[in-house]
Each structure stands twice: as C-alpha cells, then as structure tokens.
Amino acid sequence: MGKTLFDKVWDSHVVTTIENGPQVLYIDKHLIHEVTSPQAFQELENRNISLFRPKQIVATADHNTPTIDQHLPVKDELSRKQLEQLSINCKKNNIELYGLGHQYNGIIHVIAPELGITQPGMTMVCGDSHTSTHGAFGTIAFGIGTSQVAQVMACQSVITEKPKAMRISVDGILSKVVQPKDVILYIIAKLGTNSGTGYFIEYAGEVFENMSMEGRMTVCNMSIEMGARGGMIAPDKTTYEYIKGRTFAPKGEEFDRKVTHWKSLKTDSDAAFDLEFSFDAGDIAPMITYGTNPGMGIKITETIPQTENKSFEKSLSYMGFEKGASLIDQSINYVFIGSCTNSRIEDFRVVADYIKGKQKASNVNALIVPGSQLVANQIKEEGLESIFEEAGFKLRQPGCSACLAMNDDKIPEGEYCVSTSNRNFEGRQGQGSRTILASPLVAASVAIEGKIIDISTTF
Amino acid sequence: MKQFKKIESRAIPLPIENIDTDQIIPARFLKATDKTGFGENLFRDWRFHKDGNLNTEFVLNNNSYSGEILIAGTNFGCGSSREHAAWSIGEYGFKVVISSFFADIFKGNALNNGILPIQVSEAYLQTLFSAVQENPQTLILVDLENQKVTLKETKQSEIFEINPYKKLCLINGYDDIDYLLSIKDKIETFEENRVEI
C-alpha cells in the first residue's frame, strides 16, 4: 500500500521506536522565542548538558516586543528581562538570533518561511502551537512544550507518538470574496475545535492547489485550532517558486537536486488515511466568529446557532451576543490586522486594495502590524504605507502584538475587536476583550464601515 | 521529576468545556524566566474580578472544595502550547486532572511535569461531577499502576489508558531527557546515515 505525504516525511525522521511506546523523531529545525525558551535553557544548565546542535536552532523575539519605538529600551521591566535573557542564552550557546532591531526580526512563523529556512520534507518544532504554519511547505511542523524544547536542545529529537493521518479535501472554485482565512474558519466551524486531536492533517484538492504560499500558511497555521498537531500541503511549483532565491534557500544545483526530491513528497494514490473529509468550495463564504473558540464560526450572513449547552451559553454571554442573532450591523471599535495567521505581504495588499481612497470609520481604532521587518519594508516599497495612513490606519512595527496582548497593544474590556489572528479565547487580546476572528478583507471592511457588513454585497 | 503511583484525594469540579490554556494561565503572566510563581495565577481571570477582588462564585474560591484532583469539562487544555499551564496547575497543588478529552500538547506537558491527565468516558465524568458536587468530601482514588480511578464510597470506577512508556516514566520519576541522553549514540548514527539530498 502507498504512503501518505505525512508518512513519508515522518518515517524518514524516526530514530527509533520505544517498545510499546512512542517514537523518537529527529528534528531538522528548531525555532525558539523569548517566552517558551528560558526555562529550557535553565533546565539544561541545571543538568549540566550542553546544546547538541545549536546550528539547527533559529531564534527571534516576537511575543513580548513593543510595536512602537523598537530602537529604544523596552519599557516593561519583565518583558525587557525576558528579551535580555534570550540574547544572553543565544550568545552563550552560539544560536543565531534575529532580535529586536535585526533586519530579519519578526514573528517566528513569518520569518522562517520568508528567509527560506522552512523547506519541504523537514521536521520542525517550536515552543509555540502555531508552528503548524510551516506545514504549508510539506513540512512536518508542530508545537511543543518547554520540556520538549529542552529535549530538542539536548538531543535534537522529541519523543512522541505518531499521530493518525487525516485528509481534508476542498474542491471547486472559491468566490473572489472568500479568502484562505475563510476556508479554514469554515472547516473548523464544520468539524469543531477538537476534531483534529491526535491527527496530522493533509489539506488537498483544487482549492489548496490554487492557493498562494501565504494562503496555505494561513490555513496550516490554524490546524491547531482543530486540535491537530499540524497540517500540511504537498509541495508543488508554487512552493518551489516561493522558496527559490530566498536568503537561506538552497542555491543553484543544490536547489535543483532538492526540487527533484521535493517532487516525491506527495501522497501516493493508493495511500489510506485514518479519517477523511471533503468540502465543496462553492459552499464557503466569508466567515466570522461569534464565540470564544475558533470553532464558533458562521458565515457572515448566518445567525448564531440555537445550541443548548452551558459552556456555549457562557461563551455567548462573555461575548454579549444572543442565540439566533445576526452579527451584521454589529458596531465594532477595534480592528487588528496582523499575527502569524495574516501578517504577510499578500494580506496587506488585500487590505490596501480595499481601503484605497476610503477612510476608516471615526469610531474605529485600526491597527496594522506586519509579521516581520521584511514585510514592513515591503509595505513601504510597494507604497502601501501611505494608503494605510491616508485611510487613518495605524501602521506599527512587527511582532505578535494584539494577537496575545503581552505587550501594550491590548483591546479594552468589553470592546469588540475584529481580528485577523487565530484565537478568540476569553481575554486573549486583553482582559475582558471580545475577539471576532475574520479574514483581512472582512477586517478591512469593518474598519471602513465601523460595523460588520456583508462583504459580498460591496466587493 | 517526582514519582507518581497512587493518590487518594478530594477533588475540585470545573464543569466547563474547552478550557484553553489562555484561561489556565493568561499570557500576561508568561514573562517569567523561571518555572515558579505560576500557581498563584492559575485561572487568574476566573478567580479574580478585574478590580482585583475575589470572584467568590468561582469554584477555586469556594472553601468547601479542596484536593489534589481537578475535574474539568471536555477538551481541557486546548490552545497554546505554553507549558506554563501545566506548571501553574502543578504549583497550585494538583497532581491529577480528569476530563473526558484532553488537547494533545497539554497532555504531553502535564506528563512531562509529573501531573497525570486521566481521560474518562463522558458518562463517568458526569458521575464524578455529580458525586463531588453533591458531597465535596467525596474521595477519589487514583491508581496509576492499575490504571484505575475509583469513587471511594460507591466503588464506581473506570479504567483509563496511558502510554506504557509514559506510565513507566511517571512511576519511576524519570523523564524524556534522561531517555534521550541514553540513546544519544543512536541519534548520532541516525544523523550520519541520513542520505544527504
């Protein structure tokens, strides 16, 4: 019987299988950031273990960084200390760090792909659940806890059970208002927040084949919101072209050799999955969430379901919404466009295209946070900066920002924020904040109108 | 890591579904560079009102409940990979979390910190909730060796699954790094034998 893409990559990285137990999986690239690494470095120090393969680690500062005045010392003392600790740890252990102010700085899941670090067929981990993003390249990439960060530092491997394989196919042609974010919000709304637990997902079918790398990253990024360890898409021409010429991508003959290998990274036609789902692109419409987990999503034109369940009701009451209500015309004061889900150049082009020549509504505070320094530069080069400024949007410096509100970019209590990030958990964007997840296009429309509208009628 | 074999304890019921790690430990408390101090911020925004006053309606603030076992609604620990969630639960004093479903990364993090996540059937979970809510003095026995959880008084019990390797780690109090270090030569051989593409 044939093998799935996932099997091919996984099996080629198994060091050994523990009797009756999990497997030891070799890790090609380890990404680290300031929040989930300090205790791992500490652990190694306590045990007097040196780092095994520091050259396979790449570090950035992103979660805890301010998005204004990055050239000045970080004001918040704890944040500053955590960032300094990362610099000390990286220096001591010979790890490449793209810290604040570095030309390659940015959100870890934005910079690794754009620098050509992420490549098909690799295994990658990071102490961050959205590591699943890198699966867009046909990579096995997943989030780990800090104990495992220490394990990878010590032995370049993790001990883990092999997840089961799931395939989600979406065929047909998407309407032009439907963005990759809508596709994944739609899938999660259909399948539920824990439907992927124990699985690794392969996204297949026309819709993903026709999608840009940025779009594929948006989709794979949110695999974890279904509970899946990760999601992946078979590499193809779009992938090779995206990688070609990037800073750390293989060059010349080596690149060609890699491409020959990458071409073998696809699911064989007779391979079997443990679970399969398929959806029709024609049924997908612009989406929005109404609750406090990413599975609580509806098409913008739909109404909130009438579910009888205490947790569901608790969630609606937190959001201040009613069962059966429509969200159209809901007034919104905050819009956040950023995060590792939607802060790549393509996302900002979509936003700029929509808002060009328009003004944001006077009640709206609209924040634009690029995913990286390189994206920020590109925004300037392409002239998007002036479009944002003229429309009254605030363009900030790169980082995770209001996605998790560890820095000063917080949404005030009780306020709604239409956000292009990936989590609408209680208090995610600041204590008491209410997050509504949407695509960059929907977020842009909300910023202009000051309320939720049915984007398909105005686009 | 501490060894884990058996415990007998009262339990704290938290019948909410999809409790994510942002609720267990909000992001603003993740700025520390060591592993301590998280217990006091466990479920911070449910335990305290925004003005800093205690939310007396939240179960952790209800003096009738105590114990080393947390019983929670399905899909516990979803969301972020922050191990701080497991650290805060452990430091608060829990040794066991029982739910009808756990998110993957949380489950791994708990096990790596000597906290036992026990997945039971939805029906048994409801039995536990009712028993503890009716009588907060209810004692629950957790026996890792026999993979069994039991309501002491009524003897209602359920067998739970655990990976044999992880079980051995918990019982003996050793962890994954110990194991990986012991096979480091295998890892090096693996690196050497990889076909360079």
Ligand code: SF4
């Ligand atoms: S942008 Fe948000 S989801 Fe992505 S890595 Fe940063 S905090 Fe995590």
